[in-house]
Amino acid sequence: MNYLMRRLATFPLVLLGVSILVFVAIRMVPGDSITAMLGTEAGLLTPAQRDSLAAYFGIDQPWFVQYWRWIGGILHGNLGISVTYGRPVLDVIVERFPLTLELAILSMIIALAVGMPAGIFAATHNEKLSDLGVRIVAMIGQSTPSFVLGLLIIYTLSAGFGVLPAMGEFAPLWQDPLRNLSQLILPAITLGFAFAASVTRISRSAMLDVLSDDYVRTARSKGASARSVIWRHALPNALIPVVTLSGIEFGYLLGGAVIVEQIYALPGLGRMVLDAIQQRDYALVQGAVLFIAFNFMIVNLLVDLAYVALDPRIRLGEP
Amino acid sequence: MVHLTRKLLSGITLAAMLGVAAVSTQANAATLQMAWSQDATGLDPHKQTAFSSLRLLELIYEPLVRVDASLQIIPAIATSWEFSKDGKELTFKLDSKAKFQDGTGVTSADVKASFERILDEKTGAAARANFLSIASIDTPDATTVVFHLSQPDVPILTAMSDVNAAIVPASEIKAGSIGTKAVGSGPFKLDKWDPNAKEVLSANKDWAGGATGVDGIEISVLPDEAAILAAMRTKQIDFALLNDPLVATLVPKEASLQLNRVPVLAYHVLQLNPSRKPMTELKVRQAISCAIDRQEVLDTASLGEGKVTGPLTIPALATDPSQLFCYKRDVEKAKKLMSEAGYADGFSATVIGATGEPPTAAAEAQVIQSQLAEIGVKLDIKMMELNVYVDAWLKGDFDMAIALNGGRADPYTMYNRYWTKAGNLQKVANYIDDTLDSQMQKGRAETDPAARKAIFAEFEKHLAEMSPWIWLYTSYSYTAQQKNIAGFVPTPTGTLFSLSKVTIQQ
Secondary structure (H helix, E strand, O other), X not given: OHHHHHHHHHHHHHHHHHHHHHHHHHHHOOOOHHHHHHHHHHHHOOHHXXXXXXXXXXXXXXXXXXXXXHHHHHXXXXXXXXXXXXXXXXXXXXXXXXXXXXXXXXXXXXXXXXXXXXXXXXXXXXXXXXXXXXXXXXXXXXXXXXXXXXXXXXXXXXXXXXXXXXXXXXXXXXXXXXHHHHHHHHHHHHHHHHHHHHHHHHHHHHHXXXXXXXXXXXXXXXXXXXXXXXXXXXXXXXXXXXXXXXXXXXXXXXXXXXXXXXXXXXXXXXXXHHHHXXXXXHHHHHHHHHHHHHHHHHHHHHHHHHHHHHOOOOOXXXX | OHHHHHHHHHHHHHHHHHOOOHHHHHHOOOEEEEEEOOOOOOOOOOOOOOHHHHHHHHHHOOOOEEEOOOOOEEEOOEEEEEEOOOOOEEEEEEOOOOEOOOOOEOOHHHHHHHHHHHHOHHHOOOOXXXXXXXXXXXXXXXXXXXXXXXXXXXXXXXHOOOHHHOOOOHHHHHHOOEOOEOOOOOOEEEEEEEOOOEEEEEEOOOOOOOOOOOOEEEEEEOOOHHHHHHHHHOOXXXXXXXXXXXXXXXXXXXXOEEEEEEEXXXXXXXXXXXXXXXOOOHHHHHHHHHHOOXXXXXXXXXXXXXXXXXXXXXXXXXXXXXXXXOOOOOHHHHHHHHHHOOOOOOEEEEEEEEOOOOOOHHHHHHHHHHHXXXXXXEEEEEEEOHHHHHHHHHOOOOOEEEEEEOOOOOHHHHHHHHHOOOOOOHHHHOOOOHHHHHHHHHHHHOOOHHHHHHHHHHHHHHHHHHXXXXXXXXXXXXXXXXXOEEOOOOOXXXXXXXXXXXXXXO
């Protein structure tokens, strides 16, 4: 409990650091909201026109004033207004987040459901032909870029079968579950494939480690069945690296899967941030990055707590 | 047969699993399903310059006049117009049936307020520079508008055909709601806009232009053009805008799809920076022009999808490129020019380009790099994110730049920004030439079409010979459609206005 409080207490500090980083980084990139909107035509503006547009976009003040205003707003729960959407940043993020969250959960389910059994299977068939087969597939999975797999799936479905889930407008889960799943299943497979491959590899090697441990040998010598050795004795200990990997991957996925969202035209967080960067929608980029960082910290915390649950010997926060 | 049945069965299962959209498209067959890869960036017709924004806003707002597929001026809100004899007074008669989508009629007061908004520096209007000759605006009655000009300005009429000169309700200007609410007098109303995801348009029943062919248009933003093509194959999408020639050339391979392509006014160009050594030397610039094989750039970078062009891309005014300086590659001449300029051993320079804008930019730079290597010019290619590129471009901070610059239906409006002494983008062109400047001024004032054509032919010839830039080619604008969509007319300006009369055949 003490540990939890201490961890939570560091959150504001980390977020402050992130806020400064993102604020400075996005402003260091050449170009601003005006050139993003007008492109090369921005050169036709007179200085007075430019000033008036800068005031409209809120970039007419020195950067520390802008930063101060932004931070002040956050303390009042106001992340600012997105100039592209003409709405509060928080509203836009909250609207986009369910898709990203759902996609991340689905891909993780696929990854764990496929990757763990495959990894355990390979470990228990170590150095046999079937192990080699699993390892080759996992290697291919890890090295296939998601845009290749995504486009391949889309092409095969549309050209070979003439079907494709509806693209463009996204149906939230609670409004139209069937349509929602049909839209998300392919992207989830695309993301889950590479994710499953990493899970396979890490669970295989963790399992191999554990299987050569003394306690497993003891269990075996006491006559425990092969099944019980693997599932009851070995697996819980082999889970720790899998949890670490899944936690990190999941954290990344919560930041949005830019490429997969692009290909499948899903209005998720990743595409939103990419568009916001291209349109120099400063408030939206800043707010979204802060939100993503916050999620990442929560996921990390949950991973640490999961360690304790998996291995009672681990005591968090004690020297 | 067994194989086929199995394939069919698995197809049906898949279709059921994925909840194919085909069912829903048939239910509202009169809605045109459209897709593009880049979404509009805003709703203020006076401030937007992004291609998609203009295409969207042209369906909602109307200017006083329009240009047709052959770039002739035709009526829009104005039914007729006339220049006074001295060319300093331009009078419009408005269509008395024209109505804004909030039900109020379009009056001369709205026209006056709209142009005053464009001219007001505080607005930050994109096209303000085209209207600086407007000295005052009179509104003798509700359907008559008189523009008093400070000098004869023929191109102003063409500039008024742009959606950047759209007429917006005076009441909305007063309320400060232009850009947040879209109230135009065009064929469609904007019901919903979810940026970077979707636009929903419905037919404007009161449109003065008559009934539209479809009840509405739904535009989906599908960022990947290969995915747009896939969605068209499965009939989810009826009509789409394509940018990438690589994707466009795949469309005719699908039996149910049709590709529309039309040469556009925008031009691909290698901009030299004549303020930087050694491009300060005329002979060096000319050598570069002679060393570049424009057709090869077009064939390699764009699969031959386009046409080699000189500076003027307007079909009625363009000169046959083979008549222009060094449009036939001549490496020997180029080498000779280089050594005359004192650069027999060549030089090194950097060329900048924007990633994906146009999609062919990197390929163009690479072909040019290899062609210029033959005369000893070592090019270093620097690709940048679009915004970073625009920033460097506007500052004129480059040796050479690969660019896709927009064209206009009038050569003066298209080029005065670069090649007149007072041009706003003179800093980008970095090249001052008295001849070009005086030719531009003459062309601006000349009202006789034949005389105008002669002036601009001279202008084009001189510009190609001075080679501040190396004009390469114009590409096509592509739209893809299902074959049951009828009535779309592609035009060189890229406008989608004819979607107002498009119908879906069953």
